[in-house]
Amino acid sequence: MTPEPSTGEGQGELEGEGGVDVDTLPAGSFSEWLGQMQAAIRGEAESDVPCGECTACCTASQFIHIGPDELDAKAHIPAALLFPAPRMPKGHVLMGYDEHGRCPMLIEGRCSIYAHRPRTCRTYDCRVFAAAGLEPDEADKALIAERVRRWRFSHPSPQDEAAHDAVRAVAVELIARPDALPLGIRPDNTTQIAVLAVERTTAVPPPTPPSGQTDPATDR
């Protein structure tokens, strides 16, 4: 959730569904992104999403969770916009959205508390859907789904290909066998499945090419 000015660099075109051209967006090298995203999920880093002018996630009827330790974010959000987070310990709060699904801190298309935004916003990265081969399916997340269709990871090495295949395989498994997980961490929407697939994918060795051959680098 980082509405920042767009450079327009690196965009391309690809034929989408129904023969309509869509602008593609470079999502970066897959392995590099996966490492950064997993660190963000662990709370060790922020996500670094090239949002450009996109504010889809700030306008998608999302409740923003703010933890008890996020004093700076809380100090920059009017108390009237915060309420206790259901089923969470004291001190965890949520910020809601307006009648159009917009975060109340989004003003004139920009985050008005960008330097002080909550951790939820700092770690959100809609590329998790592209990584897991999924799209958000809720009607109020249509703009995020549009963005997700445009991301294209690069796979400069067999390691990138193997890691991307592994994330998608974990997502397929999570969808097929949700009961395999304990109730507390069982995902109940597509966003949670995508994040969990990224989080649970462990390092995967690249496939061994047949002797005398090398695998070409590919994009998808």
Ligand code: SF4
């Ligand atoms: S605080 Fe609101 S406007 Fe700012 S990044 Fe988060 S969701 Fe977007």
